[in-house]
Amino acid sequence: xxxxxxxxxxxxxxxxxxxxxxxxxxxxxxxxxxxxxxxxxxxxxxxxxxxxxxxxxxxxxxxxxxxxxxxxxxxxxxxxxxxxxxxxxxxxxxxxxxxxxxxxxxxxxxxxxxxxxxxxxxxxxxxxxxxxxxxxxx
Numbered sequence: 001x002x003x004x005x006x007x008x009x010x011x012x013x014x015x016x017x018x019x020x021x022x023x024x025x026x027x028x029x030x031x032x033x034x035x036x037x038x039x040x041x042x043x044x045x046x047x048x049x050x051x052x053x054x055x056x057x058x059x060x061x062x063x064x065x066x067x068x069x070x071x072x073x074x075x076x077x078x079x080x081x082x083x084x085x086x087x088x089x090x091x092x093x094x095x096x097x098x099x100x101x102x103x104x105x106x107x108x109x110x111x112x113x114x115x116x117x118x119x120x121x122x123x124x125x126x127x128x129x130x131x132x133x134x135x136x137x138x
Contacts, residue, residue: 005135012128023121030114037106044099048092055088 059081 008135009132012132016125016128020121020125023118026114026117030110033110034107037103037110041099041103045096048096048099051095052088052092055092056085059084059088 062084063078063081
């Protein structure tokens, strides 16, 4: 009976250690996901900045061409360019905000998943301890 009890305790200990390893793996995976999300956010910001710069460059090109065609059309083209710039800036800001919100959502989900795994591992370890105590007669 004592060997059976020792075997059960050994299995409980191995299971608890395995749960801890799974928890550590989940934390590592959560950190990796968070790093990937941060990298994605940075890439998105860079893309938004590139689009903004390209739009501004295109707007400046339109403005220069209008000035070469005729002075009268220059004022009208300048107003149109300013409108394009304003629209591009507003669009870029909206895209950046949306990307940041998506990044935050993924981070929250990863953290929640890691916490759930940790809670489950702790609960399993506690139940295993209780079962071991019952088997020992404590």
